[in-house]
Amino acid sequence: MSAPSPDTRKFPPTPEFVAQANLSGVEAYKAAHKRSLDDPEGFWGDIASELTWMKPWDKVLDDSKAPVYEWFVGGKTNVTVNCLDRHVANGLADQPAILWEGEPADETRVLTYGQLLAEVERFANVLKALGVGKGDGVSIYLPMIPELAISVLACARIGAVHSVIFAGFSAESIKDRVMDQKSKLVITADGGWRRGKALMLKDIVDEGVADCSSIEKVLVVQRHLDKEPFPHTWNDRDVWYHEIAPTVPAECAPEEMDAEDMLFLLYTSGSTGKPKGVMHTTGGYMVYTYLTSKLTFDLKPGDVYWCTADVGWITGHSYIVYGILQNGVAQVMYEGAPNSPDESRFWQIVEKYKVSIFYTAPTAIRAFMKWGDQHVVKHDLSSLRLLGTVGEPINPEAWMWYHRLIGAEKCPIVDTWWQTETGGHMLTPLPGVTATKPGSATTPFLGIDAAVLDEDGNETDRGILAIRKPWPAMLRGVWGDEQRFKDTYWCKWGGKYYFPGDGAIKDEDGYFWITGRVDDVVNVSGHRIGTAELESVFVEHPAVAESAVIGVPHEIKGQGLVAFVIIRTGVEGEEAVWRKELTAMVDSKIGKFARPEKIVFSADLPKTRSGKIMRRLLRDIAEDRPLGNVTTLADPSVVDNLKEKFKA
């Protein structure tokens, strides 16, 4: 991965922005950051006190079980109380919480905080009626409709552990996740819309859970497909939400949760094996998403926030559901695609709802640049006051376009670096503080002690990102696999620091520049895909002997996937047919979003004499670079053949 050459331009926030910000000025940040590191218990205790607890904690941080750090030990709370009841009690019952915009533009729904609380309570009682209780696993496979947020919060209300499965995943991915968690219930919808096409979600769930003995019920929300003969099958265990909901009580008291009780699992890809269930608990995650939302997005009453991510990813968990609702603002939730019905849809939504804070991914920004400014300039975007990006490094060109065309050169841009595992923002500008630089995630959030280290743990200006101190929203483990948790995140520097898997540069101002993954994880449009996961899909094809998948730069997606596939000797067939079959296997085993850009069939792969595939050489070939050192290759002629094959 090539490192960006740090851009030297600097964009300080306007004096007007600084004057009204929740945190203003570099001095205030420095003082707060220093205190957060010198006295984390005092700092985080104060923040947690801004929220509602059923019983206060005995100790803010317990590091005696490191690397499993525990926060707010002994405290009891329920995160939904801080997302909903607290606002309703404070007179915000009639304030809009969710401004939902369906993919079909005429379908909209507004839920106030009072209505959202009522919906969550009823949904929670439905879960109880179906036998779900505290600690039980619930898988959620829904489109971006209000019930997605409602069902997540309903689980939290009763202490069930939700695992949201992004609705672009395949049946087999559902199966893997349900089996790993041993979920009792799946929540889905009859269908969903994507660019005018109906997605058959219930059919996919049926296939996914067919062999999952832990599943007792499938709860089905009626989205819209009642107009068609759908769903295709109806099983004994299936329950329509709209039929059961009126039969349960309206009120559901929040379950008293220990700060360290599990809140959710979210599966994410790593460099080896199947996706792992990242564990997040209640108290620390609640406090951290509350504060990061408040400071990074400068949330205030009257703001209309919009995050374009799906709740199926961590971005949606932390910055659609939990962090944003705890701050009591209104937010847009959009079901559809950025280019449906046309390429101006996002900007039309910004104008319609007078969005003030807009959070999206660099891949979307690059797509808009390509589609052309005409889709943007015809809309009034003057309501915007703050912009954010997340998911992958942003190239300075895209940053500048965002700054000029969307932000009218006045909106601060927060480039937030974080991960499923970190639960919330780790490196990010603070909009009333930081002079931003295009392409840099700038400086650590409060409580975060970040460094760039070499392999031996020495500080350097170009190396690997490390986090030196625990923080409240950090993952507590990998579900069912303690060893994998330790090996993946804590082994790099002898257990001393958290290893996120990213490379980084630290410049002379102490700003961080993320250079991309340093492991075998590829970031396609902000989605993490493990190359090993894809390789294991390919080798299941009877004709395939071996495969190697790499990430290559992609104009829009940031990175794309290229697969090199070796066919077994003696097997006859056509490349075009194999290509189709392999693509179909990716669709059915992972999801369409994991399809490679290119599948190259070759007779051999470049290997060292000890048999290790030289991925570096594969990347050189794919990017048409002069080849690095090839002297360690067992058979140097392999490379020439591959070059030809790649170009063909």
Ligand code: WT7
């Ligand atoms: C990986 C985490 C964080 C929510 C969405 C993705 C990359 C994320 C940035 C950024 C450069 C970024 C990293 C990280 N990443 N944000 N602002 N600049 N890289 O969550 O699926 O857990 O992926 O996304 O490589 O490790 P995720």
